[in-house]
Amino acid sequence: MSEETLLEELLAGKHRALARVISKIEDRSPGYRELVSELYAHTGNADVIGITGSPGAGKSTLVDKLAETYRERGETVGIIAIDPSSPFTGGAVLGDRIRMASTVGDMDVFVRSMSARGTLGGLSTATADAVKAMDAFGKDKVIIETVGAGQNEIDIVRTADTVAVLVPPGSGDDIQTLKAGILEIADIFVVNKADRDGADRTVQELRDMIQLGNEGGMSGGAGGHHSQDVIDAHDDWNGEDDDTTDETGWTTPIVETVATKGTGVDDLLNEFGAHREYLLESGEHATQVRGRYAEEVRTLLREDIHAMLEAELEAAGGVDALAESVRQGETDPYSIADDVLAPLEDCLEEVDVEPSDAA
Amino acid sequence: MSSEQEGESIRCLVAKVGLDGHDRGAHVIARAFRDAGFEVIYSGLHKAPEEIVQAAVQEDVDVLGISILSGAHDTLVPKIMDGLEEYDAKADTLVLAGGVIPDEDREQLKDEGVAAVFGPGTSIEETIEFVRENAPER
Numbered sequence: 001m002s003e004e005t006l007l008e009e010l011l012a013g014k015h016r017a018l019a020r021v022i023s024k025i026e027d028r029s030p031g032y033r034e035l036v037s038e039l040y041a042h043t044g045n046a047d048v049i050g051i052t053g054s055p056g057a058g059k060s061t062l063v064d065k066l067a068e069t070y071r072e073r074g075e076t077v078g079i080i081a082i083d084p085s086s087p088f089t090g091g092a093v094l095g096d097r098i099r100m101a102s103t104v105g106d107m108d109v110f111v112r113s114m115s116a117r118g119t120l121g122g123l124s125t126a127t128a129d130a131v132k133a134m135d136a137f138g139k140d141k142v143i144i145e146t147v148g149a150g151q152n153e154i155d156i157v158r159t160a161d162t163v164a165v166l167v168p169p170g171s172g173d174d175i176q177t178l179k180a181g182i183l184e185i186a187d188i189f190v191v192n193k194a195d196r197d198g199a200d201r202t203v204q205e206l207r208d209m210i211q212l213g214n215e216g217g218m219s220g221g222a223g224g225h226h227s228q229d230v231i232d233a234h235d236d237w238n239g240e241d242d243d244t245t246d247e248t249g250w251t252t253p254i255v256e257t258v259a260t261k262g263t264g265v266d267d268l269l270n271e272f273g274a275h276r277e278y279l280l281e282s283g284e285h286a287t288q289v290r291g292r293y294a295e296e297v298r299t300l301l302r303e304d305i306h307a308m309l310e311a312e313l314e315a316a317g318g319v320d321a322l323a324e325s326v327r328q329g330e331t332d333p334y335s336i337a338d339d340v341l342a343p344l345e346d347c348l349e350e351v352d353v354e355p356s357d358a359a
Numbered sequence: 360m361s362s363e364q365e366g367e368s369i370r371c372l373v374a375k376v377g378l379d380g381h382d383r384g385a386h387v388i389a390r391a392f393r394d395a396g397f398e399v400i401y402s403g404l405h406k407a408p409e410e411i412v413q414a415a416v417q418e419d420v421d422v423l424g425i426s427i428l429s430g431a432h433d434t435l436v437p438k439i440m441d442g443l444e445e446y447d448a449k450a451d452t453l454v455l456a457g458g459v460i461p462d463e464d465r466e467q468l469k470d471e472g473v474a475a476v477f478g479p480g481t482s483i484e485e486t487i488e489f490v491r492e493n494a495p496e497r
Contacts, residue, residue, distance in 0.1 A: 015416055015446060016416055016419075016446050016447050016448055019417055019418065019419035020419055022419065023370075092393060092398045092399065093389055093390070093393050093399045093401060094401075095400075097401075097402070097403075097414060098403035104407075104409075104413060107413060110417050111414075111418075112418060113398075113418055115368070115398050
């Protein structure tokens with residue numbers, strides 16, 4: 001199938017074409033770049049929601065219920081579920097689909113499993129591109145689901161407009177360890193399995209943390225949107241104000257859910273809506289989108305240059321031979337990097353001159 | 360190693376269909392495929408043929424492995440094949456069947472479009488080798 005027909009069929013709503021486009025994106029197969037850049041003209045209509053949390057927090061089950069509820073509201077849904085791949089064989093078992101049973105037989109819920117097989121932050125690019133494909137296809141909501149295990153996952157989930165972090169009850173210790181990690185990127189906290197013991201305490205701990213973040217103005221914290229001005233303003237009020245919401249910022253709400261029963265799912269959807277509104281009204285959305293595209297451009301360039309350098313490395317005798325010469329004490333990695341880069345820099349200098357000549 | 364791993368990986372859907380609660384074999388296959396470097400999507404138990412088709416189409420798998428130990432392969436498999444056909448996915452999906460399938464039924468399954476039938480006693484290496492050699496080029 002040619003790229004053009006593929007694009008036409010995707011825009012016409014053929015599921016097979018969407019599936020195939022995502023494969024091309026994942027595989028980085030020839031022609032995928034043209035395809036994705038064509039897609040951009042047709043995007044911008046979907047709300048993108050990221051769901052993350054520790055393994056077993058109930059992400060897939062919750063996503064399933066979210067999809068079901070969106071469908072009841074008459075909206076179409078795309079889901080990208082990302083699971084880790086083995087660092088040794090590259091193989092993966094993608095198991096999120098099993099939990100997504102409420103919407104089977106409904107092709108308007110398009111579930112796609114992806115493995116973390118990419119290179120150099122490539123997965124977040126691939127995810128962003130897959131989101132674009134679903135957006136162009138006409139999905140109203142796109143949900144990205146991933147384990148919040150590390151930087152890679154955080155980068156992925158950052159491609160979403162709204163990020164919900166699932167915190168299971170009784171993870172008090174986890175909260176400590178995660179503090180500098182995924183909790184920072186939450187726009188909404190979800191205490192799932194809220195019918196379990198310890199749920200109240202977890203909610204309380206999160207609430208304390210959010211307040212701490214607001215009052216202390218901790219950068220990047222849950223209240224990271226708050227500026228110093230706002231904190232000063234608080235000081236001027238000269239009193240303890242329990243309501244940490246201010247006119248310009250977004251205070252991370254905490255939603256309690258029981259995904260297996262669907263409890264709290266409506267509340268969560270309403271919070272998603274509220275956050276969406278906040279983003280648009282405050283102008284935060286434009287900033288966010290701009291930042292995301294800047295990151296995408298950087299990542300793409302990094303990947304391209306990486307590929308070029310791989311060829312250079314090969315030309316210089318291959319990385320293994322070079323590494324061996326370092327081991328023998330003949331040279332060092334810095335000198336090699338300089339040598340490999342030299343022809344590229346020469347080229348760039350030449351190119352730099354040309355446009356000014358033309359102008 | 361993964362850091363240099365480019366692009367394509369063979370994607371497989373390991374599917375359990377119908378009223379059949381025995382999934383040890385499917386788990387073993389899923390794990391072995393993973394270790395062979397494939398990406399495996401496992402369907403879970405008791406899936407209807409339509410669900411399998413939906414998953415196979417959306418996930419754009421290269422290989423669909425259907426495990427049936429209930430004896431209902433002669434009704435379930437054709438339904439899956441028809442579904443794949445409906446979404447233009449039949450031609451480039453390698454469909455395998457495994458489980459308890461009598462010899463006399465094999466020809467019929469192959470006529471339906473099943474590429475190979477792996478009965479009890481098939482070695483895992485043989486299955487993996489078959490997938491590597493026959494997974495559709497895309």
